[in-house]
Amino acid sequence: MTQVTIEGEKFFIDGQPTYAGRIFRGYEIEGLLLNSRMVQATFDDANPETRSMWAYPDTGEWDAERNVREFLAALPIYREHGLLAVTVNFQGGSPQGYSKAQPWINTAFTPDGEFKPAYLERMQQILDRTDELGMVVILGIFYFGQDEHLKDEAAVIRALDNSVNWVLERGYQHVLIEVNNECDVPRYEHPILQPGRVAELIEWVKGITRNGRRLLAGTSYGGGRIPHEPVVRASDFLLVHGNGVSDPNRIAEMVEQTRELPGYHPMPILFNEDDHFDFDKPLNNFMAAVSRGASWGYFDPGLSNYQDGYQCPPVNWGLSTERKQQFFQLVKEMTGR
Amino acid sequence: MSTIYPGAEWARVSPEEAGFETAKLEKAKQWLENYVGDGRYRVVIVRGGRVVAEWNHNLEREAQLWLASATKSIFSSILGIVIAEGKLPSADAKVIDYYPEAFDVPEGTGPKPGRYVFEKDRAITFRQLISNTSGYMKPGEEPGQVFHYQTYGMNILTHAIAKIYGLYDTNDPEGSPGLKQLVEEKLRKPVGATWGYYLANFDLHSEARINIFGYYDGVKASALDMARLGWLWRNWGRWEGKQVIPEEWLREATRAAPDIRANCPPDQWRYGYAFWTNDHGQLWPSLPRDSYAASGAGSKHIWVCPSLDLVVTQSPGLWQDQAENDTGLLRFVVEACM
Numbered sequence: 001m002t003q004v005t006i007e008g009e010k011f012f013i014d015g016q017p018t019y020a021g022r023i024f025r026g027y028e029i030e031g032l033l034l035n036s037r038m039v040q041a042t043f044d045d046a047n048p049e050t051r052s053m054w055a056y057p058d059t060g061e062w063d064a065e066r067n068v069r070e071f072l073a074a075l076p077i078y079r080e081h082g083l084l085a086v087t088v089n090f091q092g093g094s095p096q097g098y099s100k101a102q103p104w105i106n107t108a109f110t111p112d113g114e115f116k117p118a119y120l121e122r123m124q125q126i127l128d129r130t131d132e133l134g135m136v137v138i139l140g141i142f143y144f145g146q147d148e149h150l151k152d153e154a155a156v157i158r159a160l161d162n163s164v165n166w167v168l169e170r171g172y173q174h175v176l177i178e179v180n181n182e183c184d185v186p187r188y189e190h191p192i193l194q195p196g197r198v199a200e201l202i203e204w205v206k207g208i209t210r211n212g213r214r215l216l217a218g219t220s221y222g223g224g225r226i227p228h229e230p231v232v233r234a235s236d237f238l239l240v241h242g243n244g245v246s247d248p249n250r251i252a253e254m255v256e257q258t259r260e261l262p263g264y265h266p267m268p269i270l271f272n273e274d275d276h277f278d279f280d281k282p283l284n285n286f287m288a289a290v291s292r293g294a295s296w297g298y299f300d301p302g303l304s305n306y307q308d309g310y311q312c313p314p315v316n317w318g319l320s321t322e323r324k325q326q327f328f329q330l331v332k333e334m335t336g337r
Numbered sequence: 338m339s340t341i342y343p344g345a346e347w348a349r350v351s352p353e354e355a356g357f358e359t360a361k362l363e364k365a366k367q368w369l370e371n372y373v374g375d376g377r378y379r380v381v382i383v384r385g386g387r388v389v390a391e392w393n394h395n396l397e398r399e400a401q402l403w404l405a406s407a408t409k410s411i412f413s414s415i416l417g418i419v420i421a422e423g424k425l426p427s428a429d430a431k432v433i434d435y436y437p438e439a440f441d442v443p444e445g446t447g448p449k450p451g452r453y454v455f456e457k458d459r460a461i462t463f464r465q466l467i468s469n470t471s472g473y474m475k476p477g478e479e480p481g482q483v484f485h486y487q488t489y490g491m492n493i494l495t496h497a498i499a500k501i502y503g504l505y506d507t508n509d510p511e512g513s514p515g516l517k518q519l520v521e522e523k524l525r526k527p528v529g530a531t532w533g534y535y536l537a538n539f540d541l542h543s544e545a546r547i548n549i550f551g552y553y554d555g556v557k558a559s560a561l562d563m564a565r566l567g568w569l570w571r572n573w574g575r576w577e578g579k580q581v582i583p584e585e586w587l588r589e590a591t592r593a594a595p596d597i598r599a600n601c602p603p604d605q606w607r608y609g610y611a612f613w614t615n616d617h618g619q620l621w622p623s624l625p626r627d628s629y630a631a632s633g634a635g636s637k638h639i640w641v642c643p644s645l646d647l648v649v650t651q652s653p654g655l656w657q658d659q660a661e662n663d664t665g666l667l668r669f670v671v672e673a674c675m
Contacts, residue, residue, distance in 0.1 A: 157626065199644035203627035207588040230644050265339065
């Protein structure tokens with residue numbers, strides 16, 4: 001089993017720091033967890049009125065099993081380029097990149113917080129394959145566009161409890177829990193998923209153990225924003241986003257400000273969502289994060305054209321655009337693969 | 338920024354600096370003043386390792402009052418330490434293997450008619466004792482099946498642990514050092530408290546084998562020293578670089594116990610391993626789910642909320658049932674948090 005651990009600000013896999021000894025353009029890469037947002041890997045849509053929006057161009061139909069199958073086939077390519085982690089989510093993300101109204105229904109949970117078996121099966125395939133490849137999964141549990149499908153707070157907690165227990169019972173040791181995507185987006189229906197209370201859920205995750213083992217946990221914040229103190233205190237790692245941050249200097253500043261927060265103790269800081277690229281330039285958000293010892297995560301929203309991006313189904317999980325190729329090429333150079 | 342711990346004295350901080358809205362925190366004090374009448378209260382609020390507020394009414398701040406059953410949470414902490422030290426293989430060890438005397442209570446020698454040791458009691462584990470699901474000397478209650486808050490089960494737990502360390506002899510219960518010696522060494526000294534102890538007993542009939550299931554050690558402490566315990570628990574057993582109580586034990590102890598969740602109705606999912614817990618929102622529906630407490634008669638309370646980095650002690654408070662804190666003092670304190 002692949003095992004992820006944390007020592008100070010560094011990630012370790014199977015007892016070794018990631019990218020051990022690696023320096024790139026003068027910056028230490030050792031201990032980082034370069035990642036990509038792939039939250040639609042388990043996507044499906046239970047709303048018959050919107051399901052046709054995700055149809056594959058060749059078949060004219062959406063196929064959730066084909067989607068995960070193609071994602072699984074792409075994982076070794078990511079790994080070969082040096083990517084060590086992917087972010088997935090039991091409630092996905094916006095299948096239009098960014099959305100206000102989200103009429104589709106993409107959630108692994110019933111209204112009571114129990115699992116829908118098909119979603120669990122797809123996620124299991126992902127966790128099994130990433131485990132084999134020596135990769136880490138940042139497993140998001142909730143998304144603000146879908147949390148309303150949980151009927152009440154008890155259902156939210158039941159869903160989280162089921163998720164954590166499932167991961168532990170299956171013995172996975174390569175999973176980091178992201179309680180919810182961008183907890184500070186003011187569209188979460190349930191107060192316990194909002195910044196004022198989400199630390200309770202981080203503590204909840206940390207309180208579940210199996211054979212002396214528990215999962216590492218945190219949550220993420222929206223683009224350009226840094227965490228609140230209760231989240232900092234409760235978390236094992238801090239997730240921030242670079243969406244909307246067009247100045248790489250702000251990315252660097254975010255990392256520095258996060259380290260100054262009350263309650264901060266040495267722990268990894270990761271960007272696991274940033275929709276800025278410019279990989280051909282010497283200074284971009286990716287490099288700015290790395291320059292401050294923070295990991296960075298690719299978020300390419302794309303379009304529902306089976307070519308662009310990784311967020312709008314039907315997703316082409318390969319390196320199907322120049323932008324994707326540039327990202328993975330930079331990862332490859334950075335990590336010395 | 339490293340965790341702050343008190344030295345000989347607690348450092349003090351203003352409400353604003355501690356992340357409170359002063360006006361809202363004042364409402365908590367006002368609530369106390371409105372309800373105290375001819376009574377008394379003593380409240381300490383700690384956040385971030387510093388005292389934010391200390392409110393005393395008709396009571397000296399240094400007075401050491403009995404914690405009563407809040408001491409049970411101390412017993413739980415000791416049990417976690419005992420397991421970590423290897424004196425017990427796990428909480429699922431059978432008590433009879435360590436304190437067989439506890440099961441030599443035949444009919445007529447129990448606390449009251451109908452209460453004595455039954456054959457089914459021989460299977461009782463330490464986990465069941467600490468979660469009050471043992472059914473010890475309770476007819477018809479199989480071990481692990483029923484949540485029944487009882488002190489006799491806790492008493493034999495303390496004697497069993499003390500006996501493991503050679504500190505309890507049923508032939509000389511009042512002359513035995515008892516569990517308090519472990520509490521002294523493994524909790525009081527590490528956290529720098531100055532609390533005291535008392536030995537109490539029940540007034541039972543002459544045939545009752547109180548040397549076996551009677552006698553309990555209690556802690557008496559000031560509200561400030563109770564806050565030291567709360568701060569130790571808030572930091573999951575860690576005190577100034579030392580893991581005093583195993584973190585894993587405390588995290589488990591402050592959630593509803595497995596036997597309770599498996600066999601009791603949801604409205605009883607409020608008790609872990611001698612900690613009262615809000616993890617299912619059954620105890621204080623409006624307070625954070627990660628909060629828990631040590632609680633004792635006489636309105637003694639050490640409430641801990643890790644997500645808010647907060648400890649509130651009441652010694653005493655103004656409640657008859659600790660569930661009242663949901664709409665009382667603790668509700669105002671939580672609402673004052675920024």
